[in-house]
Structure formats: structure tokens, C-alpha cells
């Protein structure tokens with residue numbers, strides 16, 4: 001008999017058929033004559049109930065059936081007499097595939113803290129919370145590809161190992177096969193990377209943007225969706241050392257087109273979650289409510305489903321950096337010196353406390369901030385006519401802060417060259433990037449969406465380490 005997936009089974013209404021199910025025991029309870037096993041196979045949040053009648057099978061069949069053990073069960077799919085569930089499987093045959101010593105198995109049918117679960121990330125897929133997050137994460141990956149495919153974009157794989165620093169922030173992990181203890185040296189006594197694997201100094205990419213630009217200037221509309229790596233030593237709930245980024249790049253798009261694209265994409269994937277993940281979202285909504293029980297009413301977050309709907313239903317606010325600085329400078333927390341970083345004036349880099357003030361307190365909806373000071377943004381952004389600001393855009397989300405960073409790109413060769421010179425970015429090493437501005441250059445724009453920040457938003461989780469299966473952060477690479 002073929003194994004039935006529990007998710008499909010639970011949608012059935014043809015009872016009294018023989019079925020075979022396999023999965024892991026989430027719970028067991030019962031009496032002298034009968035046992036009830038909650039079996040989960042990961043396909044959905046719900047378990048299927050297995051009924052074991054001892055008068056039929058003998059009590060011995062329950063040997064080894066403890067929380068965490070894996071089972072194969074054959075039986076009759078039956079309409080359930082009890083409350084709680086629509087159907088159950090009345091077992092004919094139970095086989096324990098793998099035992100889980102109850103003395104040692106760390107997961108029990110009770111609430112475990114997220115911190116504890118982070119320490120056993122290899123087992124946390126087996127909890128309701130991480131099952132739900134994993135399924136939502138999958139649905140979002142699918143929705144993103146669907147959005148771009150439906151809109152005529154091509155997916156590009158950009159390199160993971162690269163010789164350039166796309167963001168110019170110098171926060172890269174080096175990739176090398178040289179012997180640390182005894183590296184080859186050149187005449188100046190410095191490490192001779194000519195002898196390294198790639199014949200040059202290489203690192204893990206911080207962004208696929210530069211290569212996506214090359215593709216966009218031939219293919220029109222492209223996007224990357226790949227892993228990116230940043231060696232910034234920030235131990236926050238919003239940063240990972242290894243995260244996934246979605247980066248569309250579109251020829252002929254200006255900044256307004258770029259904002260429209262980002263806003264419609266975020267709305268599409270949010271709607272996709274509402275349409276396809278409701279069971280998991282309702283569970284996550286309840287989880288969030290439980291977590292915030294002790295908080296004051298004005299500190300509690302908006303109910304999860306309501307929050308997601310509000311993204312789909314409302315236009316994002318669009319304003320310039322200069323306007324935002326005015327709002328922040330005159331805000332209560334700034335005047336009362338409640339911010340950690342007080343906004344003194346134009347030119348200040350915005351911290352997450354400022355971004356969240358704008359989104360959560362001032363506008364109470366997502367905000368797209370544009371036209372930032374050139375000094376605080378990357379070299380590739382298009383200079384405005386004021387000579388001071390660039391065509392940057394950051395999208396700020398409630399509870400998250402920056403979720404998207406993007407810009408219109410500097411397509412004028414001379415302006416780009418001058419900018420790179422001023423920022424000490426060696427043009428010779430980027431000759432291939434400069435060539436796009438030499439040959440058939442066009443206005444173009446793109447952005448990067450941090451995938452885990454999106455998942456934080458959709459699931460209502462608070463710590464970015466809980467929305468990626470195996471987080472990489474400073475001093476953390478266990479699993």
C-alpha cells in the first residue's frame with residue numbers, strides 16, 4: 001500500500017478505506033483498553049489520530065511508542081466519534097520504525113522556549129512552530145518565483161564566490177585555499193594571492209546585484225534569489241551572517257517604477273500567504289498572542305492576519321529622506337532624548353529605532369524612503385541633480401524596520417567614474433561593470449529584499465534566527 005500524506009488524508013471524506021500512514025509521535029494518551037496516538041508527518045500542522053484497541057492488537061503493540069518515535073501504521077480511516085477531529089485511523093498494524101528514548105528525547109508535548117529550541121535546531125522542525133515557519137517559508141519562496149515568472153522576469157544565478165565587494169562596505173568572508181600558517185608571500189612581503197585558488201583575492205558575495213545588472217542590460221527584467229554573506233559583527237534580532245536575498249533588476253525602470261515593482265511584489269507574496277497558509281498563520285497568530293500576553297495593550301503587536309491584510313489593502317507611504325528627517329527631528333522621542341541616536345540634522349544615517357518610529361508611530365503603515373544623502377549609500381546609486389542626494393529607496397515595515405534596500409543605478413559613465421574615484425573603489429578591477437555603461441547604457445533600477453526579514457514579517461516571529469533552519473551568526477555555526 002502506498003503511504004498517504006496526512007495533509008491529503010485530512011481533506012478526505014471517503015471513510016472506511018484502508019490507509020497506510022507514517023510519521024512521528026507528537027503525543028499519546030489513553031486508558032486501560034485503548035490508546036490514542038497523535039501522529040505528524042510534517043505535511044501540515046494537524047496530526048492524525050491513531051486509535052489502538054488493545055483487545056484487538058494487544059497492549060504490546062505500544063512498546064516503543066513514545067513521543068518522538070517514528071511509526072508506520074496501517075488501519076481503517078474512520079469518521080471520528082470524539083470531538084477534536086473529523087477522522088481517525090483505527091490501527092490494524094503498528095510498526096515502530098525508530099524509537100526515541102523518553103528519558104533522553106528533548107522535545108515533550110509542552111511549550112519549550114525559543115532559546116532552548118535554538119540549541120536543538122536539528123530537532124526543532126518537529127515542533128508546531130517550526131513546522132509552520134518551514135511551510136510558510138516554502139510558500140514564500142514559491143510565491144516569489146511565481147510573481148517574477150508571471151511578470152516576465154528571468155531568474156539568474158549569480159556567483160557566490162566573487163572578487164568584488166558589491167556594497168563597498170568591506171564586510172566580507174574571505175575564500176581561500178592558502179595555508180594559513182605558511183602563506184606564500186610576494187616581493188613586498190604581503191600574502192601573494194596570485195598563488196591562491198582563483199589567482200586573486202576572493203570572498204563570499206554580499207549581493208548578486210552587480211552581476212544582475214549585467215544580465216538586465218541584455219535580458220530586460222531579471223532577478224536573483226540566492227544566499228548572501230555579511231561578516232558584520234552585529235548580534236541583533238534582524239541580522240544574519242548568511243541570509244537569502246531576492247534582487248530584481250530592470251532595464252529602463254526609474255525609481256518610481258522600482259517602487260511600484262517592490263510594492264506590488266510585497267503585496268502579492270503577502271496575499272499568497274493569506275490564500276495558501278491560513279492554518280499555519282492562525283497557529284502563528286495565536287503563538288504571538290500568547291507570547292505577548294503580559295505586555296501592555298499599547299505594546300502589543302497588531303493581530304497577525306489583520307496585519308498582513310493591512311499590507312495588501314493600503315498604499316505604502318512614499319517620502320524623501322529630507323522629509324523624514326524633519327519628522328524625526330521634531331518627534332517626541334527625539335526632543336525628549338529617548339532615541340539612542342539623537343537626530344541632529346540632515347545627513348544622519350537612520351537607525352532602526354528611527355525607521356520603526358516612522359512606520360509604527362508616525363505613519364502606521366509601510367514607508368518607502370527615497371533620495372538619501374549620497375555619503376551614506378553605496379557607490380552605484382544614481383546622483384540626483386542636487387548633487388547631494390542619490391536615487392535610493394529603502395522600504396520600512398512595521399516590526400521589522402528596513403526590509404528592502406534598492407535604487408535607480410548610475411548609468412552615466414563619467415559620473416560613475418568620478419564617484420568611484422572619490423570613494424576609492426578601483427575602477428580597473430570592475431572593468432566589466434563599467435563596460436555596461438560604455439556600451440548601450442540605459443537607465444535601470446533594482447532592489448534587494450531580505451528574505452528572512454520578509455519571513456519575520458509574515459510569521460510574526462521576533463528573532464531572525466528562528467525563521468531560517470540553520471542560522472549563521474557570530475560564534476554560531478553548529479548545525
Ligand code: 4AD
Pocket residue numbers: 166167206207208209230238239240241243245247248402403404405406407446447448449450451452453
Ligand atoms: O540594503 P542592502 O545592503 O542592499 C543590497 O545589498 C543591494 N545590493 C540590493 C540591490 O539593490 N540589489 O540589503 C538588502 C536587504 C536589506 O534591506 C535587508 O532586508 C536585507 O537585505 N539584509 C539582511 N538580512 C539579514 N541579515 C543581514 N545581515 C542583512 N543585511 C541586509
Ligand code: MG
Pocket residue numbers: 394402404405
Ligand atoms: Mg540597506
